Amino acid sequence: MRILVLILLPWLAIFLQSTFFSIYSIKGTIPDLVLVFVTFFALFNRVEKGTAYALFCGLLEDLYMGRFIGLNALSKGLIAYIIGRTQGNVFKENIFVGLFSVLLATVLNSLFLFLLSIVVFEVFHIDTSMLNSILYQAAYNAVVAVPIYIWYYNSAKGGVLKTPGRVK
Amino acid sequence: MFKLFGNKFLWLLLLIIIIFLALMNSTAAHRDNLTLVEKIVRDAYVPMQSGVSRFMGNLDGWTGTFSDKNRLQQKIKELEAENGKLALENQSLREYKQESMRLRRMLNFEDTSRDRYDLLAAHVIARSPNNWYKCITIDRGSRQGVKKDMPVISPGGLVGLVASVSENSAQVSLITDREMAVGAIIQETRETNGIVEGLGDSNQLRMINIPYYSKIKKSDLIVSSGLSAIYPPGIMIGTVTEVAREPNGLLLSAEIRPAVNFDKLEEVLVVTGYQPETGAEVEEE
Known part of the structure; x- marks a missing residue:
């Protein structure tokens, strides 16, 4: 059950980002729910598991976008x-x-995406609108992170996301 | 230090980074098709996204029912008046069209007017799930005849270009995407071949490469030039809101407000075929 929920979370996050949140964007900015889930999973699990899960979530995002496979996977993995x-x-x-x-x-993700774009595609246009977008997204992510953290914390401690065999 | 070299996880991570960098590099180039896995992932989302899109459309309809009746009646009157004016204008334009065709034939001009499109209507079912790309997903794919690089328009004007296609959906890069560029001219004067590029902002475009002697001014309408092999000529792009001189002094740039409201886009038309109209066809009409 835990594995199924962990697979469904990024799946659902991409679905919500591409439909529901695109309608309720703030100044054209939408939250990155995949990043929020990846962050919380990394907080509650060992570094190996957290990195592997982040690579999976990022790869799913890359496959959905159909542009540069590995960009989000690497950024989120790091x-x-x-x-x-x-x-x-x-x-x-x-x-x-x-x-x-x-x-x-959120800030690191934007930085890594920017750096990876420079490394692989040589150039990337950056301007103030992009910097504003990062700030708006950081704020938006923080707002949606509050209820998600409460749910995630409870699930990880004694709910559906509790690691099997964990005594704590 | 030796402990670090002995860390198997770090070595594995390094290997994964190298593999993903190579993968990114290989997929960064212009690809004609999505991989099978990408198509499967994309199509798996289509039923859910179509459902939400339909639900949101119905929701708009329900809320619209309860909105101000007087305001709607007023709007209908305004639209009827506008319709009458447009009908007269259309009649007059048809006359001009016939005259133009006659003159073109007299002067042996090859007709290049835009008139014949094969259009495929599609619903917007999803938008970009991140802030880096400006794109939409439509509910028509290769099964319905959509191909990569087909232009996409709406009644308002140019929307973008089909970037990738799966069986039942296609991703359209909007002209506001940072990677997009469209050849453009000023509609009225037909001068100034420039390039309209996306800025990653839904409400703003920029026209660059405008010569310093251009007469471009605020409120000018910008249309596609047709110089690129992809976009047909004469499709509305937007309105000039500001003109500025580039730092080198030789070129101008202009801020453009897009003709299409990309935040409210619900239906689009994919141009599956485009043929310039011939003089003989006009006579038949």
Whole structure:
């Protein structure tokens, strides 16, 4: 059941982003729910698992977009690796840890996508509208992250997302 | 340090990074077709997205029923008046068209007017799931005859280009996407061949490569030039809102407000075939 939910989460996130949230965009910006799920999974699991899950979620996004396979997978994989490396030293009961992680992940995701675009495609046009979009997305992600974090925390501690065999 | 070299996970991660970089590099080039996995993933979303699209359409209808009746009646009156004016204008334009054709034949001009499109209507069922690309997904794919690089229009004007096609859906890159560029001219004066490029913003385009001596001004209407092999000529792109001189002083650039409201786009028309009309065909009409 846990595996099924973990597979369905990014699937549902892409579906919501391409339909529901595109209608309720703020200044043309939509939240990145896939990134929010990847961030929370990395916070609650070991670095290896978090990175593998992020690569899967990013790859699904890349396959849906049909443009450059690997761009989102690599970006999200690196973010999960960074969060996974630090997750043992943070107090996860505090919701602000979740929110700060999402804000950090949003900025890092934009930075990685930008850098990867330069490495692979040589040039990438960047202007103030793009920087504004990153700020709006960070804020939007933080807002949607609040209910998701509460649900995720409860599910990871004693619900459908609880790791089998975990005593904590 | 030696501990780091012995970390199997890090080596595996490095290998994955190299594989994905190679994959990105190979898929970055212009691809004619999606891979089988991409088609399967894309088509798996189509039924759900079509359902939501229909539901949202019905929701609009229901909320519209309860909206202000007087406002709607007023709107109908305005539209009827506008329709009358347009009918008269259309009649007059038909006369001009006939006259133009006669003069063209007299002068042995080859007719290049845009008149014959094979159009395929499609519903917008989804939009880009991220902020980096400006695209829409339509509910028509290769099964219905949609092919990559077909232009997409709406009654308002140029929408974009089919970027990729799966069996039952197609992804259309909007002209507002950063990767898009369209050859354009000023509708009235037919001068100034420039390039309209997307800025990643739904409500703004930029026309570049305009010579410094151009008479382009605010409120000019910009249409596709037809110089590229993809877009037919004369399709409305937008209105000039601002003209500025480039830092080199030799060229101008113009901010364009798109003719199409991309945030509200629900139906589009895919141009599956385009043929310029001939003089003989006009006579038959």
